[in-house]
Amino acid sequence: MILIQGAMTSEIGLLIENLEEKEELEIEKCKFYKGKYSDKEVLISKTNIGLVEASYATMVAIKNFKIDTIINQGTAGAAREFLKKYDIVVGTSSINGNSFLTGEKDIGEGSDPFEWKLLNFIEGEDKIVEEKASIDLINKFKIYEMSSNMNNIYYGKIGSGDFWNREMDRVKYLAETYDLLVEEMETYAVYTIANKQSIPCISIRVISDNALTGESFDKETGKYSQEKVIEFVKEYM
Secondary structure (H helix, E strand, C coil): CEEEEECCHHHCHHHHHCCEEEEEEEECCEEEEEEEECCEEEEEEECCCCHHHHHHHHHHHHHHCCCCEEEEEEEEEECCCCCCCCCEEEEEEEEECCCEECCCCCCCCCCCHHHCEECECCCCCCECCCEECCHHHHHHHHHHHHHCCCCCEEEEEEEECCCCCCCHHHHHHHHHHHCEEEEECCHHHHHHHHHHCCCCEEEEEEEEEECCCCECCCCCHHHHHHHHHHHHHHHHC
16 A cells, blocks of 8 residues: 655545545544555555644554555655756655754854754764655656656755744755755655654655745645655556
8 A cells, every 4th residue: 555645635635536446444543545646555644733733643654554566645845946846846755854963052042053963863873864865766766857847856855843944044044955856744754754664655745835045835735745646656657
């Protein structure tokens, strides 16, 4: 069974509409929609927004269904000026933008977010943990890309975290320091769970806005990523 995730209603509506033999389920307070795309068994999951919600929804799905593959998809905010709305970013890896060590400052010395270092706190070895996508799924998506009419597909690192970053200097700093293409709120959690459970996973994100260039958020972009994911699943999975 292929698990396809989206955090918001606007990120799963088209996925649900296209299901054959659709069955709606609620398990442990998580919403799922079971069905098929052609002969492929599919489970659509509304994870809700954020790392904790995405982790929980992913584990509930794995615990209750025989999940062979996970496709996390939806919208993301651009962290590079060359990215435009409706561009697709495939997350080859992801890091946790929530996990950081601040600089040392005394009372009255203020705060400087440009001194903060992203780290995963591991006993005896603090370091950045980069969770990776399945190489096989990335290669399958590249084959799909070559045979489709899509333009402007990028492969790279996704920064995930429970934040909505609206400070442009901070956006550029994180992107340039940690080589990020986009910021969003679920991929790192899903990759972490999938890798611990040895389930192939890929995140496919459509650019919904680029604050660096003044492109405002457009939730309609979410339909585009869903269309492409449906095609990808039907033809290449």
